[in-house]
Amino acid sequence: MGNTSSMLTQYDIEEVQQHCKHAFTQQEIASLYQRFCHLDRNNCGFIPSDEFLSIPEFAVNPLSQSLLRMLDGFNFKEFIAFLSAFSPRSTLQHKIEFIFKVYDTDCNGKVSFDDMLTVLRDLTGQYMSEHQRKEVLAQVLEEAGYTKDSFLVLSDFMKILGNSDLKMEAEVPVD
């Protein structure tokens, strides 16, 4: 396990595997544990969201702010559960749930027009004016049968994204 201060036992790995519904192999969990310990600089058992910003590749990602909101104060189990959406073994439903959570800023189970606008703003930045964004979003919503005032719930997301080929994966290095 290298130079980590606390080692994972076989029991721990299996428990974590259960927790993430076998999204990762045991080797991947061990590898992710090393990564977790590296990010948890002060050895307090959880990662402050600030630590993710010290990864340049993460910090320049347009959605880093939204993700930081979700990532605060993670212990190892939560870290694995978060990343399990990106495993090739996770279900399409799990991935769509994850995307829903990114949009649902106030965690009330409903995604409003403003929520979608926020994410769109993060992604487009200065390349679109606020007016253009609102227009595009309203138009696209109408075409799909919703209005500006409708709230999308998880089942709506499933319907919209469900029959597509969603590729959302991150490979865990296993040495």
Next chain:
Amino acid sequence: MNSSGVLKSSSSELDLDRPNIEDYLPSGAAIQQEPRGKLRLHDLLDISPTLSEAAGAIVDDSFTRCFKSNPPEPWNWNIYLFPLWCFGVFARYLIIFPTRVLVLTIGWIIFLSSFIPVHFLLKGHDKLRRSIERSLVEMICSFFVASWTGVVRYHGPRPSRRPKQVFVANHTSMIDFIVLEQMTAFAVIMQKHPGWVGLLQSTILESVGCIWFNRSEAKDREIVARKLREHVQGADNNPLLIFPEGTCVNNHYTVMFKKGAFELGCTVCPVAIKYNKIFVDAFWNSRKQSFTKHLLQLMTSWAVVCDVWYLEPQNLKPGETPIEFAERVRDIISTRAGLKMVPWDGYLKYSRPSPKHRERNIGS
């Protein structure tokens, strides 16, 4: 199809044939939002490529890999290897280390007893004084290298003293400078350090003509650029050695070169340094250990083995920008030393990327 996500596989190296080097992210596009034809709600809501990139960065990122010191695998794990290892520890700490300290002390005595008189007595005869001081600095560096039993193989033609040339090298540890200095007395540009290293810097290195900088000072860059230019113009000055990475990297990767060395209008002579980790890892992880501890670690190991290649001098090609020139030279050095190139600025070790870099990534 209006979104092209590129999955960042963490085990692959990053694509480097990008013309715009100022970009802080390699590949990967955010969703293009110009409505071309039919934009459907599905396309708008599908943020999976961007999320995949973020998750990839969380799981493993190329920047952290540059500064990881991989500890060697322990080999002393059975009944006959362990006593051998114990004997080795005994030999290294109790026999070899004191011998080395003795050698180093003798070297310092010889050096100081020659340097101080020469420095003060020959004040009037500058040329003679400088050439003697130069040889003395080369000598003390040889003593340093001997104190770690340095096995250094130099390849390529030795640097000649000519005006309008700078030397650039990849950077792994402070000892890079000593390894190169023992062959040729270079003037070097360094970060001013506290403690005894700083004392050495301000007294002895002053005589070979060193330039100081301070990473944390914002205005520093212009001052340093001016000093560099002045130094290179002077015919009498020692050849200038610059480490354009700006920070120590773990000798498996190279981070982006700062363009300061490449816009001086001189010939750039690349030098590649590769350490062999067989006995000790020469990478100085400045966050994990102080330089003193690092030096002690080197002095209590069997040997420091490295190769130094002096490569063919390069000039700015017509139509090439200094940044492209820097990347070209970095490619030459990395190929020679077997290092992988990574498109990150070494200074990100000390600071976070600013929000404007996130803006630049959008829509690219």
